[in-house]
Amino acid sequence: MTTDNVQTVPTGPRRSVELDSDEALRLLGSVSFGRVVFTRQALPTVRxxxxxxxxxxxxxxxxxxxxxxxxxxxxxxPGVVVAYEADAIDPHTHLGWSVVVTGYAHLVTDPHELARYQALLHPWVNxxxxxxxxxxxxxxxxxxLTPAEEPGAA
Incomplete structure (x- = not known):
């Protein structure tokens, strides 16, 4: 194995930087996959x-x-309380971001809205x-999640 094919993976601690809500929603909108968390039989359920x-x-x-x-x-x-989480964290560097949204979930009942979402959002499952x-x-x-700054770095 040569060093030409080896990726440098940052080692050491990471720093967690809080995102404002606008940036968090922008990042959440940049991915198409997440996890919805709700209560089922009095226990948390994740899908x-x-x-x-x-x-x-x-x-x-x-x-x-x-x-x-x-x-x-x-x-x-006002609906059922849920949490929604999405992230993009590199499995090698452990750098990236995570967003959690908590709010009320409602079934879409308007036929025009439902048809619009059916045209825009295609499920991944058969x-x-x-x-x-x-x-x-x-x-x-x-x-x-960013690399922690080295002590004394300017």
Whole structure:
């Protein structure tokens, strides 16, 4: 093995830099995959999903038998509380960012909106996804993981 093919991986500690909500949402909108967290049988449940960002809201597609579909269908105003997490962290350098949004999820019931989301957001799984869920962010937090500055570096 030659050193020509070896990547330099930063070693040492990382620094966690808080993101403002605008930057966090911008980063979340730059990826199409995340994880929705909700309560099922009084326990936290996590599902990987693809999403789109629409006017600051996160939209995901679901199917008839999905737990999140039934939870949002049964929820009255203001909806069901969920968290949504997305990230882009390099597996070698451990640098990147993570964003967590907490808010209320609602089933999209307007037929025109639903048709629009069905045209824009294509599920990654081979399953009929007739529903869409909109998450309206109330709390937005994010961090960027960067190399820690060396002591004495200017």
């Amino acid at each position: 990987p999903v693809n999403h789109l960002l629409d006017g600051g809201d996160i939209v995901i597609r679901t199917h008839e038998g999905a737990a999140l579909t039934s939870h949002t269908r049964q929820a009255g105003a 399953q009929t996804m007739d529903y869409a869920v909109r998450i309206r962010p109330d709390l937005i937090s994010g961090v960027r």
